[in-house]
Amino acid sequence: AEMAARLSENRLVSLPLSRIRVIMKSSPEVSSINQDALFLTAKATELFVQYLASYSYKHGRGKEKNALTYTDLSHTAEECETFQFLADILPKKILASKYLKMLEKEKRDGEVREDDEEEEEEEDEDEA
Amino acid sequence: MAERPEDLNLPNAVITRIIKEALPDGVNISKEARSAISRAASVFVLYATSCANNFAMKGKRKTLNAGDVLSAMEEMEFQRFMVPLKESLEVYRREQKGKKEARKDKDKKADSEEQDKSREEDNDDDDERMEEEEPNDEEELDN
Numbered sequence: 001a002e003m004a005a006r007l008s009e010n011r012l013v014s015l016p017l018s019r020i021r022v023i024m025k026s027s028p029e030v031s032s033i034n035q036d037a038l039f040l041t042a043k044a045t046e047l048f049v050q051y052l053a054s055y056s057y058k059h060g061r062g063k064e065k066n067a068l069t070y071t072d073l074s075h076t077a078e079e080c081e082t083f084q085f086l087a088d089i090l091p092k093k094i095l096a097s098k099y100l101k102m103l104e105k106e107k108r109d110g111e112v113r114e115d116d117e118e119e120e121e122e123e124d125e126d127e128a
Numbered sequence: 129m130a131e132r133p134e135d136l137n138l139p140n141a142v143i144t145r146i147i148k149e150a151l152p153d154g155v156n157i158s159k160e161a162r163s164a165i166s167r168a169a170s171v172f173v174l175y176a177t178s179c180a181n182n183f184a185m186k187g188k189r190k191t192l193n194a195g196d197v198l199s200a201m202e203e204m205e206f207q208r209f210m211v212p213l214k215e216s217l218e219v220y221r222r223e224q225k226g227k228k229e230a231r232k233d234k235d236k237k238a239d240s241e242e243q244d245k246s247r248e249e250d251n252d253d254d255d256e257r258m259e260e261e262e263p264n265d266e267e268e269l270d271n
Contacts, residue, residue: 024177036194047209048172050150067156
């Protein structure tokens with residue numbers, strides 16, 4: 001823990017290695033991680049955060065020029081192939097009214113198929 | 129060991145600082161955006177780990193090494209990270225080596241004073257070092 005604390009104060013990497021390690025170890029297939037690999041993953045994550053933020057800001061079609069918004073990030077996940085692995089965790093927001101219409105439509109389709117089971121909808125975030 | 133949900137998150141303050149460094153001065157980051165980026169970063173770690181692990185398994189190794197992580201970055205199409213990562217790694221390795229020399233000297237000194245006590249100090253190493261191979265000695269340098 002002491003070494004991890006020192007490393008996070010070090011200008012070389014700011015993300016705490018101990019926390020990165022916890023996340024990495026949550027993968028069941030991973031047995032052990034060498035110290036260099038841990039460092040590189042932490043450093044790569046920092047580069048990734050910077051890349052995601054700057055890319056989204058540049059390409060964001062949000063109306064706010066001086067802010068980075070969730071919508072900018074969501075656009076990036078959808079439109080940029082490199083960030084597509086984030087699409088599921090950065091879903092687009094839709095209006096509540098649109099969502100309700102979607103539900104109605106799916107329900108109607110379900111009735112045509114004579115499907116008694118309740119369909120589970122994917123939950124998109126709703127805008128108030 | 130079961131992780132609590134918050135353990136898989138990265139510290140907000142650090143994430144915010146990293147984001148700010150990447151954006152022009154004066155640009156605001158909504159709380160929602162910051163939270164989303166933090167989640168994305170955790171997902172990135174998982175994805176990178178999984179990818180790196182595939183390379184380790186291909187090499188019939190159980191321990192992820194530096195080469196595996198670098199290969200993973202290429203596979204994930206983050207070639208732009210390669211140069212900065214390799215440069216940082218060099219600095220990191222030098223620092224680790226320096227620290228190791230310092231510890232050896234410290235242990236030698238402690239040995240000449242009190243043998244038993246120094247052995248205890250070795251065992252008190254943080255858990256970062258417990259499961260992993262000795263950092264620089266047995267590493268495969270495949271980059």
